[in-house]
Structures are given as C-alpha cells and as structure tokens.
Amino acid sequence: xxxxxxxxxxxxxxxxxxxxxxxxxxxxxxxxxxxxxxxxxxxxxxxxxx
Numbered sequence: 001x002x003x004x005x006x007x008x009x010x011x012x013x014x015x016x017x018x019x020x021x022x023x024x025x026x027x028x029x030x031x032x033x034x035x036x037x038x039x040x041x042x043x044x045x046x047x048x049x050x
Contacts, residue, residue, distance in 0.1 A: 005029065
C-alpha cells in the first residue's frame, strides 16, 4: 500500500522523492489518518521518531 501511495505522489509531482522526503510524507500521512491500523511499517526511522 505504501509503495503505491508514494508512486502515485511521485507520478503526480513528476519526480522521485529522496528518503527524507518519503519519511516526511509517511509522517504526514499517519497524522492525516491515511493509513488504518492494519498497515504496518518496518522502518527504523519511524521507530526512532515515535
């Protein structure tokens, strides 16, 4: 689900995001409630921030 979300965002903006931008998008998506509790992310960067 995450890969599709990022691919759509990159396509809409006609760019490829770097890792820091992807992390910022992920954090914003969580804050906005885009993903429900069934979506799990195995990311050490998120673990450090939350």
